[in-house]
Amino acid sequence: MKVKAFEMIKGDDMHCHLRTGVVLKSVVDFTSKYWGRAIIMPNTTPKAVLTADIASAYRNAIKIACHDNFEPLMTIQINDKTTPAMIAEAKKAGVVAGKVYPKGVTTNSENGVIDLKSLYPVFEAMQEQDILLLLHGEMPGENVFCLDREEIFLKELIDLNKRLCNLKIVLEHITTSAAVECIRRLGSNVAATITVHHLILTLNDVSDGKLHPHNFCMPIAKRPTDRAALIEAATSGHFRFFYGGDSAPHLEENKECSEGCAGVFNAPIALQLLAQIFEEAGKLDRLENFTSKFGAEFYGLSQNSGIINLVKKDWTVPNSYPCGESKIIPFMAGQTLHWQVEE
Numbered sequence: 001m002k003v004k005a006f007e008m009i010k011g012d013d014m015h016c017h018l019r020t021g022v023v024l025k026s027v028v029d030f031t032s033k034y035w036g037r038a039i040i041m042p043n044t045t046p047k048a049v050l051t052a053d054i055a056s057a058y059r060n061a062i063k064i065a066c067h068d069n070f071e072p073l074m075t076i077q078i079n080d081k082t083t084p085a086m087i088a089e090a091k092k093a094g095v096v097a098g099k100v101y102p103k104g105v106t107t108n109s110e111n112g113v114i115d116l117k118s119l120y121p122v123f124e125a126m127q128e129q130d131i132l133l134l135l136h137g138e139m140p141g142e143n144v145f146c147l148d149r150e151e152i153f154l155k156e157l158i159d160l161n162k163r164l165c166n167l168k169i170v171l172e173h174i175t176t177s178a179a180v181e182c183i184r185r186l187g188s189n190v191a192a193t194i195t196v197h198h199l200i201l202t203l204n205d206v207s208d209g210k211l212h213p214h215n216f217c218m219p220i221a222k223r224p225t226d227r228a229a230l231i232e233a234a235t236s237g238h239f240r241f242f243y244g245g246d247s248a249p250h251l252e253e254n255k256e257c258s259e260g261c262a263g264v265f266n267a268p269i270a271l272q273l274l275a276q277i278f279e280e281a282g283k284l285d286r287l288e289n290f291t292s293k294f295g296a297e298f299y300g301l302s303q304n305s306g307i308i309n310l311v312k313k314d315w316t317v318p319n320s321y322p323c324g325e326s327k328i329i330p331f332m333a334g335q336t337l338h339w340q341v342e343e
Contacts, residue, residue: 011291015244193244
């Protein structure tokens with residue numbers, strides 16, 4: 001018997017970009033409508049979230065822009081100027097995690113890290129303060145081939161985990177079968193987030209003779225075998241794989257240009273598309289764990305109290321959403337999805 005409706009606890013997006021200014025105001029309600037909480041990424045412009053004070057101000061701006069009962073969970077960016085004292089201040093301000101971007105591997109990472117080991121004193125402070133470490137897991141460097149960046153980075157993760165075995169670490173938006181296997185081998189203090197677009201895309205969907213800029217993200221989508229490993233991990237019921245959408249909006253003109261920005265805007269369709277993926281895998285009963293339980297448990301949070309109702313009903317993803325005088329193109333624009341969130 002085919003499922004026509006599905007009820008689940010309101011979930012958490014454990015990796016979300018909301019940007020600032022007019023973009024924040026245009027996109028925040030797509031996240032707050034479907035998710036009770038979200039881990040907010042700190043690589044904002046014109047100023048990155050580097051301190052407790054900036055994190056608090058950014059949280060207030062999100063709450064003002066948001067029209068729903070939604071809790072932004074704040075992070076700070078960890079770089080070469082971060083000190084253990086700054087970690088203590090962040091903890092007092094309610095910051096839940098620190099994010100490390102290797103230098104130059106993604107949007108707004110120009111101030112990122114080159115040598116991870118130089119930050120071990122900061123990571124030790126994070127372990128003491130019970131602040132999670134979030135890693136964009138790609139090895140930087142001009143001589144590192146883009147499809148190999150994640151797999152090469154895994155050695156850094158293994159070394160870090162050996163040094164600080166009680167530090168909670170999240171390897172974010174994993175894209176390879178090697179990362180899946182690495183997470184399975186490591187201890188209960190290391191987890192991974194998986195995006196919805198990496199459960200759909202391969203490198204062919206980014207460029208198959210023509211460039212598809214709205215499918216371009218970092219880490220870039222990989223091989224069909226990698227996608228299959230991600231689907232298996234997401235639907236497996238393994239508690240250290242959970243949802244982190246990496247929804248990353250950019251204005252149309254910043255995607256459709258000679259040097260288009262990396263990022264997929266999936267917030268308007270993520271939950272509906274996840275239901276479709278899990279149903280196709282015959283694992284719809286495991287969706288709630290992936291979106292609503294495992295991430296909260298890893299972060300030491302209680303589950304959300306709200307309920308989301310999904311119904312089996314076709315709809316077409318809009319071609320764009322307005323943003324000031326421009327627009328933002330969503331993931332799967334113009335395509336038909338088979339699940340809707342009941343209003």
